[in-house]
Amino acid sequence: xxxxxxxxxxxxxxxxxxxxxxxxxxxxxxxxxxxxxxxxxxxxxxxxxxxxxxxxxxxxxxxxxxxxxxxxxxxxxxxxxxxxxxxxxxxxxxxxxxxxxxxxxxxxxxxxxxxxxxxxxxxxxxxxxxxxxxxxxxxxxxxxxxxxxxxxxxxxxxxxxxxxxxxxxxxxxxxxxxxxxxxxxxxxxxxxxxxxxxxxxxxxxxxxxxxxxxxxxxxxxxxxxxxxxxxxxxxxxxxxxxxxxxxxxxxxxxxxxxxxxxxxxxxxxxxxxxxxxxxxxxxxxxxxxxxxxxxxxxxxxxxxxxxxxxxxxxxxxxxxxxxxxxxxxxxxxxxxxxxxxxxxxxxxxxxxxxxxxxxxxxxxxxxxxxxxxxxxxxxxxxxxxxxxxxxxxxxxxxxxxxxxxxxxxxxxxxxxxxxxxxxxxxxxxxxxxxxxxxxxxxxxxxxxxxxxxxxxxxxxxxxxxxx
Numbered sequence: 001x002x003x004x005x006x007x008x009x010x011x012x013x014x015x016x017x018x019x020x021x022x023x024x025x026x027x028x029x030x031x032x033x034x035x036x037x038x039x040x041x042x043x044x045x046x047x048x049x050x051x052x053x054x055x056x057x058x059x060x061x062x063x064x065x066x067x068x069x070x071x072x073x074x075x076x077x078x079x080x081x082x083x084x085x086x087x088x089x090x091x092x093x094x095x096x097x098x099x100x101x102x103x104x105x106x107x108x109x110x111x112x113x114x115x116x117x118x119x120x121x122x123x124x125x126x127x128x129x130x131x132x133x134x135x136x137x138x139x140x141x142x143x144x145x146x147x148x149x150x151x152x153x154x155x156x157x158x159x160x161x162x163x164x165x166x167x168x169x170x171x172x173x174x175x176x177x178x179x180x181x182x183x184x185x186x187x188x189x190x191x192x193x194x195x196x197x198x199x200x201x202x203x204x205x206x207x208x209x210x211x212x213x214x215x216x217x218x219x220x221x222x223x224x225x226x227x228x229x230x231x232x233x234x235x236x237x238x239x240x241x242x243x244x245x246x247x248x249x250x251x252x253x254x255x256x257x258x259x260x261x262x263x264x265x266x267x268x269x270x271x272x273x274x275x276x277x278x279x280x281x282x283x284x285x286x287x288x289x290x291x292x293x294x295x296x297x298x299x300x301x302x303x304x305x306x307x308x309x310x311x312x313x314x315x316x317x318x319x320x321x322x323x324x325x326x327x328x329x330x331x332x333x334x335x336x337x338x339x340x341x342x343x344x345x346x347x348x349x350x351x352x353x354x355x356x357x358x359x360x361x362x363x364x365x366x367x368x369x370x371x372x373x374x375x376x377x378x379x380x381x382x383x384x385x386x387x388x389x390x391x392x393x394x395x396x397x398x399x400x401x402x403x404x405x406x407x408x409x410x411x412x413x414x415x416x417x418x419x420x421x422x423x424x425x426x427x428x429x430x431x432x433x434x435x436x437x438x439x440x441x442x443x444x445x446x447x448x449x450x451x452x453x454x455x456x457x458x459x460x461x462x463x464x465x466x467x
Contacts, residue, residue, distance in 0.1 A: 007029070007030035007031055007099050007189070007316070008027055008028055008029060008030050008097070008098050008099055008189065009027065009028045009030075009098075009186070009187070009188045009189075009246050009288065009312045010025075010026065010027040010028075010095070010098045010154065010156055010165075010185075010186065010187040010188075011024070011025070011026045011027070011184065011185070011186050011187075011250065011284055011287050011288065011322075012024070012025045012026075012156055012158075012163045012165055012179045012184060012185045012187075013025075013163070013179075013184045013279050013284060014163055014179045014180055014181040014182060014183050014184065015161075015181050015326050016180075016181035016182040016183075017181070017182050017183055017184050017274070017275050017278065017279055018278060018279050018280070019278035019279060019280045020280070020327075021326060022281075022324050022325060022326050022327050023158045023159075023160070023161075023162070023163050023324070023325040023326045024158075024163075024279075024281065024284050024322055024323070024324050024325070025093055025095055025156040025157070025158045025163055025322070025323050025325075026095070026156075026284050026285075026287075026288055026320070026321055026322035026323065026334075027085065027095045027098060027156060027288075027320070027321060028288050028312065028313065028317045028319075028320045028340060029072075029084050029085075029317065029318045029319050029320070029321075030314065030316045030317050030318070031316060031318055032316055032318065033315040033316045034364070034366070034376070035074070035075070035318055035364075036074075036075035036318075036362035036363060036364070036370060036372040036373065037072050037073070037074065037075065037084075037318050037319045037337060037362070037372055038072065038073055038074075038075060038359060038360050038361070038362060038372075039070070039071075039072050039335055039348065039355045039359040039360070039371070040070070040071055040072075040073060040355060040359075040360060041068065041069075041070055041071075041352060041353060041354055041355060042066070042068060042069050042070075042071060042128065043068050043353070044065065044066065044067060044068045044089065045065050045066060046066060046068075047062060047066035047124070047128055048062065049061060049062055050062065051121070051124065051125055053080060053117075053118070053120060053121045054077060054078070054079060054080045054081075054120075055079055055080035055118055055120035055121065056114070056115045056116060056117075056118055056120070056121075056150060057115050058115050058116060058117055058121070058147055060125075060147070062125065062128075062129065063129055064129070066128035066129065067088045067089045067090060067127075067128045067129070068088065068089040068128075069086045069087065069088035069089065069127050069128055070085075070086040070087055070333045070348060070350070070352075071083035071084070071085070071086040071123060071124075071127075072084045072085055072086070072319055072321065072335065075362050075363045075364070075372075076363065079120070080118075080120030080121065081120060081121065081123075081124050082119065082120050083123035083124050083127075084096065084123060084319070084321075085123065085321045085323065085333070086123060086127055086323075086333065087323055087325075087331055087333050087350045088127050088128060088130070089350075089351070090130070090131040090132075090159075091159055091160050091325060091331055091350065092127065092130050092131065092132060092133055092135070092136055092157070092158075092159050093133075093156075093157065093158040093159070093323035093325055093331070093333075094122075094123055094126060094127045094136055094155065094156065094157050094158075094323075095155070095156040095321065095323065096119055096122040096123050096126075096153070096155045096156070097119040097122060097151070097153035097154060097155050098153060098154035098155070098156070098187050098188075098189065099119075099151065099152070099153060099154075099189055100152045100153060100154055100167065100189055100190055100191045100192075100233070101152055101189075101190070101191070101233065101234045102152045102168075102169055102170050102191070102232050102233065102234070103232065103233060103234050105219060106169060106170045106173075106217075106219055106231070106232050107170055107171075109170075109213070109217045109219070110170035110171045110172055110173060110213065111170075111171050112148070112149065112150045112151065112152075112170070112171050113147070113148025113149060113150050113171045113172075114150055115150070116144070116147050116148035116149040116150045116171065117143050117144055117147050117148070117149050118149060118150050118151050118153075119151060119153060122140060122153075122155060125143065126139050126140050126143070132159050132161075133157040133158050133159040133161075133162050133163070133164050134157075134162070134164070134205070136157045136164075137157055137164050137166050137176045137205050138205065140155060140166060140174075141166070141174050141176070141205065141206075141207060144168055144172060144174055145172050145173075145174070145207055148171045148172050149168050149171065149172075151168070152167075152168055152169065152170075152191070153167070153168050154166065154167045154187055154191075154192065155167075156323075157176075158323060158325045159325060160325050160326040160331075161326070162178055162179075163178070163179040163325075164176050164177065164178050164179065164205075165177055165179060165185060165187070165192065165193065166205075167191055167192065167193050167228065169191065169210075169228065169231070169232030169233075170232060172207065173207045173209075173210045173213060173232070174206065174207050174210075175193055175196055175204065175205070175206040175207070175210065175228050176193075176204065176205040176206070177193050177196075177203060177204055177271075177272075178202070178203040178204070179272065180203075180272060182274055183272045183273060183274050183275075184250075184254060184272075184273055184274075184275055184279065185271055185272055185273065186246070186247050186249075186250030186251070186273075186287065187247070187271075188242075188243045188244070188245075188246035188247050188312075189242060189243045189246075190229070190233060190234070190239055190243045190244070190247075191228065191229045191232055191233030191234075192229060192271045193228045193229060193271055194227050194228065194229050194230075194270070194271050195225060195226065195227055195228075196226045196227075196228055198211065198226070211226070214226070214231055219231050219232075229271075235267050239267070240265040240267065241265075241308070241309060241310070242309075242310045243310075244264065244265055244266060244267065244269060245264035245265065245292075245297065245309035245310070246290075246309075246310065246311075246312050247269045248262050248263065248264045248266060248269065249264075249287075249290055249292060249312060250273075250287055250290075251269065251273060253283070253286070253287060253290070254273065254275040254276065254277075254279060254283065254287075255273050255274065255275055255276050256276060257276050258273070258274070258276065259273075264297070264309060281322065281324060281334070282401065284322050285322065285334070285336075285340065285345050287312065288312060288313060288320045288322070288336075288340045289312070289313045289320075289340040289341040290311065290312040290313060290341075291311035291312060291313050291314070291341055292309065292311055297309050297311075298311075299311055299314075300386060313339050313340045313341035314339060315339055316339075317338060317339040317340060318337075318338070318372075319335060319336065319337050319338070319372075320335075320336040320339075320340035320343070320345070321333065321334060321335050321336070322334040322345065327412075328412060329349075329408070329411060329412035329415045330349040330350050330351050330411070330415065330427055331349070331350040332347045332348065332349055332350065332408070333347075333348045333349075333350060334346065334347050334348075335348060336375075337371050337372045337374075337375040337376070338372065338375045338376045338379055339379060342375075342378070342379035342382055342383075342393060343375045343379065344375075344396070344397055344400045344401070344438055344441075344442075345401075345404070346404075346431075346434060346435045346438055347404055347407075347408060347431065347434065348431045348435070349411065349427040349428075349430065349431050350427075351423065351424050351427045352424065352427050352428040352431050353424050353425075353428050354428060354432075355431070355432070355435070356371070356432050356435050356436055356439075357369075358370055358371040358374065358439055359371045359435065371435075371439060374439050374442050374443060374446075375442055377442075377446050378393065378442045378445050378446045378449070381446055381449040381450065381453070382449065384449075384453065384456075385452075385453065385456060388452070389449055389452070392445060392448065392449070393445065396441050396442065396445050399441070400437075400438050400441060403434065403437070404434060407430060407433070407434050410430075411426075411427070411430045414426065415427075
């Protein structure tokens with residue numbers, strides 16, 4: 001599949017900023033408009049002891065027995081795995097990656113590594129081997145410090161206590177910041193982390209040699225502080241058109257009283273924000289589904305600025321996920337196949353042992369026994385006559401969202417009485433049931449749309465009904 005640069009949008013929400021005390025990390029995986037994804041469960045001990053990347057040919061030994069974890073790999077491993085997101089059996093969540101850019105000055109002193117550790121392999125070599133979010137940050141940081149990376153990336157981590165955002169700034173150097181419990185962050189293809197407090201190890205982690213590297217090569221434009229974004233990142237016209245508007249959109253959604261002076265092209269948008277109201281799972285979903293609706297920048301509109309900025313949800317979204325942690329029942333891997341704006345987030349409980357067959361199928365060309373292609377099929381049909389068909393899609397989305405909350409509540413009530421294999425079987429059955437019902441709802445919608453579309457054909461004529 002190759003390089004996925006210039007793609008993805010991310011959100012992280014602390015447990016004190018959410019309406020129900022959960023921690024949420026989520027991201028749109030953007031690359032190609034028609035490139036299927038699968039949803040799988042890797043069982044404990046399934047991973048090999050030695051890893052070889054098909055993307056960069058990097059290889060190294062893996063530690064001990066691998067944990068069970070969920071993942072969303074590509075339909076083909078020809079160019080690598082790209083597992084992208086998942087939750088492991090120790091309730092550690094990880095999403096990789098948010099693509100970004102480093103500036104030429106830092107890359108001159110620490111170039112990207114052609115055969116380093118890239119997005120393609122990060123989930124696979126980190127998530128099965130860590131028991132906390134901090135361990136995940138440290139393991140990924142150690143691997144990049146040792147082997148280097150060929151990309152500039154952001155990576156999301158969470159467990160039942162904390163959410164962390166990790167960023168690489170060059171070939172080997174990295175930092176990570178804990179999202180405060182009462183705050184959230186939205187990120188869009190720029191290095192986002194700002195001030196680093198090297199004395200605050202509760203909230204910051206970093207490559208042990210990063211200060212010396214910056215000082216040795218005179219990389220800091222303001223030596224009175226250490227602003228990672230300004231030292232390692234970029235701030236050019238492409239950022240103003242491509243990245244900053246998506247961050248602005250998140251601030252307008254969640255912190256409008258604080259963000260009154262912000263514009264879509266503001267260059268100093270803060271990384272950490274406090275919401276004006278508590279955020280729900282649907283707030284997170286709505287952000288990842290956003291395309292500037294209600295503004296002059298909506299590409300589904302017809303104003304002169306309708307295509308000025310790159311939207312959050314777009315046709316090239318392969319899948320969108322939200323990993324919801326610190327739940328009273330089982331944690332949830334929410335997954336929307338295709339563009340989130342025209343799909344539905346399906347909740348897969350952590351602890352399931354398998355996923356429905358359609359979620360493990362899907363390749364090129366399209367096949368309608370695949371979850372990815374079932375959602376994509378409905379989306380393409382809706383797009384053909386958006387004004388008439390979008391309300392029909394919205395009705396399905398609303399019904400499925402309400403059904404998800406009902407199913408999750410029922411599951412939570414039953415879980416305390418279940419242990420071991422009985423718990424895993426129940427969680428798998430509950431997830432499978434909702435996922436299957438949702439696929440059936442989208443199949444039904446597609447058939448309804450095809451029926452309606454026959455009246456839009458050019459080969460029509462007002463014929464005499466008596467003939």
